[in-house]
Amino acid sequence: MHSLLRHLHGNDDHVHADTAPQTTGTLIHWAKRYDFIVQFMAFGQARRLRRKSIDAAQIKPGERILDVGCGTGDLTLLAKERAGSTGQVYGIDAATEMIDVARGKAARAKAEVDFRVSVIEQLPFPAESFDVVLSSLMMHHLPDDLKPKALAEVRRVIKPGGRLLLVDFKGQIEKQGVMALVKEAGFAQVEMRSLWFNTLGVIRAA
């Protein structure tokens, strides 16, 4: 009975719940077309863009990684390549359709990545679980009043000495004051550089 309750309440690190709590974030349900649209917007260079993003995270073999708002999982799967067989990699997204596509890719690649339907503002992980949290093109999907809560959750699950790698449209980062919000969430070192012809900003925070 105890294990059944733990299962239902999602305390177990390995539980897969396929419905997410309600969120005011903007979800993407057109998961099957998502990669095509990204490829189009990146002028056919999506793979290269992903590699540049993951390079910035400087992932080492054996690290524990969480990708929040992972979408169809391309960056998450690259993180797994970098973290290697001893690394543990998780991806969460609030859209079931996105997680379905991501799980399909992981199965085809025989990559052990734990993809879950979940929301950033209520992460199903204990405190200090991850060396690295990745957030790619997702911050602008959260309304302003949700961003501080989401970043506080990210801070909570990062181990002491761990880091956040946040990629988003540079204009949105500046307009929405994301650097200041990251600092307010408790990160001491926060720096941003430009990526992809100055259209993207990459925030590294520790």
Ligand SMILES: C[S@@+](CC[C@H](N)C(=O)[O-])C[C@H]1O[C@@H](n2cnc3c(N)ncnc32)[C@H](O)[C@@H]1O
């Ligand atoms: C533009 S996509 C980015 C996907 C992926 N990270 C990438 O780089 O392509 C933003 C994602 O955030 C998800 N999302 C929106 N609000 C969310 C929330 N509160 N918690 C988790 N995911 C959320 C959406 O469903 C969508 O898949």
